[in-house]
Amino acid sequence: MHAEFVQLSLTPILIGIFASVACALPGNFLILRRQALIGDAISHVVLPGIVVAFLLTGGVASMAMMLGAAGAAVLAVLLIEAVKRLGRIEPGAAMGVVFTSMFAGGVLLLEQSDTSSVHLDVQHALMGNLESLIWFKAKGWHSLADPAALAALPDELPRMALVCLVVVALTVIFWRPLKISTFDEGFARAIGLPVAAIGFGLVVTAAVAAVAAFDAVGSIIVIAMFICPPAAARLMTNRLEAQVLWSVGFAVLAAVLGYVFAGYGPLWFGGAEAVSAAGMIAAVSGLILGLACLFGPCRARVGQGRDPAEA
Amino acid sequence: MTPTMTTAARLAGLPAGLDLAAADGEALHPEAAAESPLSIRGLTVSYGEKPAVFSVDATFPDGALSAIIGPNGAGKSTLLKAALGIIPRLSGEVSVFGRPIDAARARIAYVPQRASVDWDFPTSVLDVVSMGLYRRLGLLRRMRSEERAHALACLERVGMTDFADRQIGQLSGGQQQRVFLARALAQGADLYLLDEPFAGVDAATERAIIEVLKSLRAEGRAVVCVHHDLSTVESYFDHVFLINVRRIAEGPVASTFTAGNLQATYGGRLAAGHIEQLRLGGGTA
Ligand SMILES: Nc1ncnc2c1ncn2[C@@H]1O[C@H](COP(=O)(O)OP(=O)(O)O)[C@@H](O)[C@H]1O
Ligand SMILES: [Mg+2]
Numbered sequence: 001m002h003a004e005f006v007q008l009s010l011t012p013i014l015i016g017i018f019a020s021v022a023c024a025l026p027g028n029f030l031i032l033r034r035q036a037l038i039g040d041a042i043s044h045v046v047l048p049g050i051v052v053a054f055l056l057t058g059g060v061a062s063m064a065m066m067l068g069a070a071g072a073a074v075l076a077v078l079l080i081e082a083v084k085r086l087g088r089i090e091p092g093a094a095m096g097v098v099f100t101s102m103f104a105g106g107v108l109l110l111e112q113s114d115t116s117s118v119h120l121d122v123q124h125a126l127m128g129n130l131e132s133l134i135w136f137k138a139k140g141w142h143s144l145a146d147p148a149a150l151a152a153l154p155d156e157l158p159r160m161a162l163v164c165l166v167v168v169a170l171t172v173i174f175w176r177p178l179k180i181s182t183f184d185e186g187f188a189r190a191i192g193l194p195v196a197a198i199g200f201g202l203v204v205t206a207a208v209a210a211v212a213a214f215d216a217v218g219s220i221i222v223i224a225m226f227i228c229p230p231a232a233a234r235l236m237t238n239r240l241e242a243q244v245l246w247s248v249g250f251a252v253l254a255a256v257l258g259y260v261f262a263g264y265g266p267l268w269f270g271g272a273e274a275v276s277a278a279g280m281i282a283a284v285s286g287l288i289l290g291l292a293c294l295f296g297p298c299r300a301r302v303g304q305g306r307d308p309a310e311a
Numbered sequence: 312m313t314p315t316m317t318t319a320a321r322l323a324g325l326p327a328g329l330d331l332a333a334a335d336g337e338a339l340h341p342e343a344a345a346e347s348p349l350s351i352r353g354l355t356v357s358y359g360e361k362p363a364v365f366s367v368d369a370t371f372p373d374g375a376l377s378a379i380i381g382p383n384g385a386g387k388s389t390l391l392k393a394a395l396g397i398i399p400r401l402s403g404e405v406s407v408f409g410r411p412i413d414a415a416r417a418r419i420a421y422v423p424q425r426a427s428v429d430w431d432f433p434t435s436v437l438d439v440v441s442m443g444l445y446r447r448l449g450l451l452r453r454m455r456s457e458e459r460a461h462a463l464a465c466l467e468r469v470g471m472t473d474f475a476d477r478q479i480g481q482l483s484g485g486q487q488q489r490v491f492l493a494r495a496l497a498q499g500a501d502l503y504l505l506d507e508p509f510a511g512v513d514a515a516t517e518r519a520i521i522e523v524l525k526s527l528r529a530e531g532r533a534v535v536c537v538h539h540d541l542s543t544v545e546s547y548f549d550h551v552f553l554i555n556v557r558r559i560a561e562g563p564v565a566s567t568f569t570a571g572n573l574q575a576t577y578g579g580r581l582a583a584g585h586i587e588q589l590r591l592g593g594g595t596a
Binding site for chain 1: 445448
């Protein structure tokens, strides 16, 4: 039983946790900046990047795919900025223009080139392949101390762990500038904070998290995790510090419960097959948000306690 | 004997009158006396094709309360933001205490228009005031107890101590404005730039804010407010700057805040009756 858990479930759960946390952390700030859809945008624009990487290298090596996807994400962020500035249109529209055209470009590229033979299908893009990221060499918990077994961990695990660690570190180090410039951009500029660089850094960090997670667990988790845990966390507290901790907790909870429900839930209900773990993780995060909307202590926010006569 | 002595004296808490070292310095360097806390030359800002602020010169005096006055959309907020480098300018020079703005940021406190931020933001009153300490704390240093005490003292000055742990959305407009002022106080600046600090606040808050601003003046600091209430200009301010895209007039309230200048600033938008009520133009008051 234990050996089976370590072999089949431990790595997918850990990867799901790291991916969820890496996306939820920047999601807190993106939501407060009204940029939540950037996660959605990024997960669409990585398609042309992946196709180009495939065309250039002729293979589906993870590293090339990651670089292609990351390049596309950064390009998209720059394009969105450029469209916003030059076209003088609102950010949402700029995002829409860029990500639909890049996604369309990706589909065109995919059609024009002979990539149909490889595993570049929509199913993979959406759901990833979390269940297949198993640890063949593991014989049980003791394998965690066995260098030979550790060397055979799926690549996605150390990569996702590293990205998650970097995101956590960046969030901690740049906490104050992030918070100040998210709350009051004018004040932040007046005290000399590099507001544009902070905003760009945040979006690039989100893009890196999204791309890494996209590769391991598919875009559906990315989109869900940027929005659901932070939005649910906001309903639990009125302090940003606590909100971010809540969002991490919710992300972990969604990853674990989602994986377990996907694997065992259908059996409990008499079904024969497990359902997609990625889809279930996203669904659980949505469920958590729904519960927070119904029962969160900080739901009544706007205008609460305000005395209209005084305003 | 450099102009920065003035700052040193102020940080030591000396009133302006006792700042002998600075007075000596000014005697030795006559140009130092001309160093306005905020001096703007040829500032032009445009959001689209038409400039919002056109070729504006302004020189605000030290140790005084100054008002920037003009009709809605006259470019008052734009003038402040462009002077601070918050929005880009097409042309113009800005100096703060005789130095380029980026070298003087530690001496400036800016209070944006209250409506410019999302008051639903998950943060507490004390947290917002602590943002004024950022330049001192930097990225990672934890707030020490004396810094916390300083932030609380700033809250005390605006009468908001009891609200330190409140979420900022659960305050009235006047209370929110006081929190913004407390954040500016926490910065310990020499030049305070406030955008409509009296807009939409209750009478008690208005009194509290003007008292704080007057105490800043008494400490020898410069305060510049965008102001919309013409009836309080004479009782609150020493210096006025009238703007309607271009500079209309600038100078001491007594000589500059006149019916003629107001007419030129507001055009037809200010009925003659309003100006009459202000009893300006030497005499009736
Ligand atoms: N972000 C902006 N984009 C486009 N136009 C703006 C923007 N901010 C202000 N304006 C325009 O610039 C002019 C000056 O605005 P503002 O400085 O806010 O005026 P005031 O503070 O004197 O009421 C107005 O016509 C206003 O509509
Ligand atoms: Mg304004």
